[in-house]
Amino acid sequence: MDVGPRTVPREYRISSAQIRAMVFAFLGAAITIVAPLLFLEGLPVLARTLGSVGTLGLLGWLLWAVGRCATTADVKALRVRGLVTRRHLAWEDIQALRVEPNPGAGAASNAANVIVSAYGRDGRRLILPFVDDRHVNVEREFAVLQALWFQLRGADWRPDAEAARHIERQTARQSALGCGVAAMFLSIIPITGISLLTVFFDMPEIVNTLVWPWIFLVGPPAVLLLTMYGVYRKTLRQIPPR
Known part of the structure; x- marks a missing residue:
């Protein structure tokens, strides 16, 4: 473009x-x-x-x-103004621009489904507020921002291998967290079913003690952590060596 x-x-x-x-x-x-x-x-x-x-x-x-609050693209940088903070990434420091699913899309009916993020040399993600499918045509605006990045980052810009590793690890953590939270909420259904067994059936006292309340206190957090660990390790194995 x-x-x-x-x-x-x-x-x-x-x-x-x-x-x-x-x-x-x-x-x-x-x-x-x-x-x-x-x-x-x-x-x-x-x-x-x-x-x-x-x-x-x-x-x-x-x-x-x-x-x-705003996201601003000028000739020098991408700038983000939040409620109380400001951040910016100079075009030459941006290592990646990506369209990504919004991890909070399921939390509210009016939340954006996709967002746009920029990644710096340290691999940290900068979410661009209001550059999402609720406020703009994401495909068009992403193409504009990407074209600006290509043009303004300088002819001597080169991808940073270390930054790429940080970005992939950051992406793996985000994916692991999303899958972990989803699995934790889904686990409440079978955990509730198991706990109801002690209500309708005679169980040994040790089973009753273990099921209530410990299954609710330990079960969902354990599912969250185990899922996060498994997804994170699996995602890392899929990253090609650089």
Whole structure:
């Protein structure tokens, strides 16, 4: 893809529709929290006033901070502004740009399914906020960012073998965590079934003691850790030597 001077700076922010939805949600939260607090008996007027002002201030700050969050691509770097932090990666320091599945896609119905990430020389991942399939055409914007990277990273840019190893290990850890969490939640079904056996059938006392509550306390975390370890080791074995 050809990119020119008009392509940068390129900025990605939360959509206006989402801002409006947040405003209504925050207004609802403010009314729900502040109204009872103002009329709460037994609290001094000063405490109620400070609590109300603090709640409104926090909600207002969150709305302001979310509105300022952005991903910006300029001639020097990719820049990410979060709620309280800022990070940037110079084009020459980027070792990979990738479209990846969003590990939190299943946590909310309106979450993005795919996101775009940049990886630096140390292998650390920089997720690019709002460069996802809920805010933009990911295929088009990824092509634009990739073209900018190819053009602005410099003619002497070379892939870093050590950075590539770090990136592959980081990817393996992400995959292992996602599979581990999924397996942990799925394990709750058979664990619940096993625990119900002690309710409907006579079991030795030792079995009853082991099943409840230890099977719930130990089972899911054990499934999480074992799955993470197995997936991580398997993924590492699939990485070709460099």
